[in-house]
Amino acid sequence: AQKVTQAQTEISVVEKEDVTLDCVYETRDTTYYLFWYKQPPSGELVFLIRRNSFDEQNEISGRYSWNFQKSTSSFNFTITASQVVDSAVYFCALSEAGWGGANSKLTFGKGITLSVRP
Amino acid sequence: EAQVTQNPRYLITVTGKKLTVTCSQNMNHEYMSWYRQDPGLGLRQIYYSMNVEVTDKGDVPEGYKVSRKEKRNFPLILESPSPNQTSLYFCASRQTGQGQPQHFGDGTRLSIL
Numbered sequence: 001a002q003k004v005t006q007a008q009t010e011i012s013v014v015e016k017e018d019v020t021l022d023c024v025y026e027t028r029d030t031t032y033y034l035f036w037y038k039q040p041p042s043g044e045l046v047f048l049i050r051r052n053s054f055d056e057q058n059e060i061s062g063r064y065s066w067n068f069q070k071s072t073s074s075f076n077f078t079i080t081a082s083q084v085v086d087s088a089v090y091f092c093a094l095s096e097a098g099w100g101g102a103n104s105k106l107t108f109g110k111g112i113t114l115s116v117r118p
Numbered sequence: 119e120a121q122v123t124q125n126p127r128y129l130i131t132v133t134g135k136k137l138t139v140t141c142s143q144n145m146n147h148e149y150m151s152w153y154r155q156d157p158g159l160g161l162r163q164i165y166y167s168m169n170v171e172v173t174d175k176g177d178v179p180e181g182y183k184v185s186r187k188e189k190r191n192f193p194l195i196l197e198s199p200s201p202n203q204t205s206l207y208f209c210a211s212r213q214t215g216q217g218q219p220q221h222f223g224d225g226t227r228l229s230i231l
Binding site (some may be wrong): 031033034039042043044046047050052091095097104105106108109110111 | 129151153158159160161163164166176177206208212215217219220222223224225227
């Protein structure tokens with residue numbers, strides 16, 4: 001069975017601070033996919049990034065960066081120079097490969113509420 | 119604009135009164151799914167559909183029904199709603215293929231009194 005753990009539940013920072021959101025996952029599959037989603041106060045779920053299990057290259061997109069380490073089963077997300085608009089709930093999710101007619105559902109962590117104060 | 123559209127966005131109703139939450143996507147996606155989000159539990163899958171007329175249970179299907187008569191639509195039906203189905207519901211769709219991200223609707227907040 002697959003599992004995603006986001007041990008941090010709430011994080012509060014002051015604007016311009018860097019913040020890292022942790023995600024640890026469990027799966028028995030050798031092929032799997034990891035995702036981060038953002039849920040702003042308006043409630044919608046916004047897809048941020050996907051990584052596959054064969055690609056451990058870290059990624060940077062503007063102020064966002066992701067650190068994927070298979071050795072520790074972690075897929076952490078860092079926001080550099082945080083802004084008030086980054087305030088949201090952030091979910092890490094795992095999907096197994098899903099061959100043929102398989103579901104390949106998303107298993108979500110419980111989310112991290114990030115508050116960025118001005 | 120590519121999107122997943124859910125209706126209604128908000129609904130307050132009473133126990134036992136049948137309701138349907140509609141979901142429609144304009145991306146020609148074969149796969150669609152329903153999730154519910156509850157405090158402290160994150161998002162859990164209710165039902166999913168791999169294609170037209172192909173549906174199956176997710177992790178928490180009790181009390182729900184779905185249908186997939188057309189590719190674009192995937193309604194969620196609560197035949198006899200109960201207070202424990204008060205939740206925030208999301209419909210999602212994705213392209214066929216491994217690891218494709220799911221794209222979510224804006225959510226439907228249901229309150230069952």
